[in-house]
Amino acid sequence: MAAISRWLVDPSRNPLARIHMNTISRRLRYYGLRHDDLFDPMYDLDIKEALNRLPREIVDSRNQRLKRAMDLSMKHEYLPEHLQVKKERAEREALGALPLYQRTIP
16 A cells, blocks of 8 residues: 555656656646745744754745745735746755655654
8 A cells, every 4th residue: 555655646657647747746836835844843843843953044045035925925926037046956966955856764
């Protein structure tokens, strides 16, 4: 059962998961958001702890992205293309993070 559930959510194996991931990524870019911005610290204590361990500048930029996305959503507008997030994966790897689907739980 676990193998089936891993296959369902792994975009490198399941073409439908890849299509879903690309669609979500495209819609997030319209508002200048990243995938990690969707995690709610009030819902999950692990996310809250991770945000507490991040440098203050990164947390502030995350909060700014969320505020800007809410403002754009209320105005029914999209972020101009030159401001949209394009290289989230490269930036994530530069910070030393593993790709989204290669993370392990210790």
